[in-house]
Amino acid sequence: MSEVVLSGVSKAFRKTVAVNDVSLTVPDGAFVVLLGPTGAGKTTTLRLISGLDAPDSGDILIGGRSVLGETPAQRNVAMVFQQYSLYPHMSVRENLAFPLRSPILKTPEAEITRKVGEIAEVLHIAHKLDNKATALSGGEMQRVSIGRALVRDPDIFLMDEPLSSLDAKLRADLRVELKRIQADLGATLLYVTHDQIEAMTMATHVGVLDEGRLVQFGPPREIYENPVSLYVAGRLGLPRINALPADLFPGAPGGAKTIGLRPEHLVQGDGRESRVVRVEHLGDQTRLHLTLDGHDIVTLTDVHSRLAPGDTVAIAPKNPLYFDASGTRIA
């Protein structure tokens, strides 16, 4: 495993700038998650590191060496694609063995058998090894494609939304499994997702991308608690942060245009009266949809709350985040 460094990397496709002057260090053994909406440049960043695309400018270093002139094979990276990644004309076993048989690795047969068996065990696909790759369910396919990366010992694992096509339960299981494997192997991982639970639970570092720019990079808690902008604040947190006019509550600093209130930033029982619109009982939490001066607010309340639509609740901000007109955090 190695450290991976991007310095000032840019990539444009025709006139669309996909990655814009991104500098980023993935420390050895770190689990870095890139967050951002579709089109933010997450996948392009992975493709640039893997060598499938070449950057227009900037440098990419893996383990201290510049890899710009190297082919994907020479870079020793493993990548899990979002979809379509299994070779349909091969069995599951052949798919898993494919990277080990490459001219670069040339693994002995006994070693291949051992590694494939091991990975199949970990990913619970041992009983499907002799199936055709196309005769699997979506979840099994995705586990095989993760397995195809894990059989190797690359400098870095690149994963492009590997869990997005799975159902909720499998996703939760694999999330835990992936984190465990990463910790066991001490693997360096760069992981793309737009699922904030994946980001919060697995990442040692989170990078937030906005239209090709890396707007913030740091540990997940820091990103959550100290976002540099309204955009970053909106990427993490469920229910999403409430972005409201700063003058809705007293105490806004000068220049503040927007107040950002996460559900836990609202204290009930004091302050301004708001009307309950809807109550959502989710089991482990209860969401309260409120309206105040025509602005919708979502917050959490006691699981056994007896509030009903039409009731009024007094709310006041606690440790709110303030942003200026451009969305930059000012307090």
Next chain:
Amino acid sequence: MSAYSVTEPTPRAKWAAGILVALYALITMIPLLWIIATGFKSPADAISYPPKVVFDPTLEGYVNLFTTRTRQTDEFLAANPPETWYEEIVRQYDMVIVGPSRYGERFMNSIIIGFGSTFLSVFLGTLAAYAFSRFKIPLKDDLLFFVLSTRMMPPIAVAIPIFLMFRSLGLSDTHAGMILLYTAVNLSLAVWLLKGFMDEIPREYEEAALIDGYTRFQAFYKVVLPQATTGIVATAIFCLIFAWNEYAFAVLLTSGNAQTAPPFIPTIIGVGGQDWPAVAAGATLFLLPVLVFTVLLRKHLLRGITFGAVRK
């Protein structure tokens, strides 16, 4: 009244469809069956009117196809009684076999030129189609159009320039020349057909292989090619059928050495009256290689011809 389903045809509809298909198959196969039957008729039966559907089968046509014969005097015939069954057939007409005909040779020429040009077209076509499908090529669309434009006229329209070129390059009446010519004609079809198939294969497969430690060519060979089998087979069949049946260039450019079967078969007619059974026998045997090739690869072909019609 049984349950109604929009996806399952009713038994009556199935029967009607079956009968229609059988009828159509019969109509298209009559000329073929006629040729096959004529090959086993005697010359008299072959031209009798009304045509004979039931007849005494004989191998006369096949014997005549493969041999050259000459008329002999009664004394010679009496002194040399026939030794084999095929000599006996020839003796009915007071003839003796003096040697093999050139049919076997012409047939081999057809095999060499037909399969040789098919292999070359598909090989070059696959590589070109892959390049067109995957790489950024300057003027790609113009090049593709240019490739296609070679099919916008009958190939024979350029017969004279090709004839002159072949003569000055020493390619006239050579196997290599005919293979090159048929490859040139088939290549545009091969490139276009195969490009369609290549476009349907997602790039992610090769990209995964590139990252898995393979070179571009290895990824092409190990991942793309196995998935393009259907397209390659369908293309090969189309190319073979063209090269196999081609007549005009074969007449023009070959005579002694590299002549294929199509220009040879009609020449059988001229020897000692119109020998229809021998012509029919030649045509029947001529069908077999393409038939066998197609039947062997049939399961690929069905999917190949309907490619793109149904999205998986």
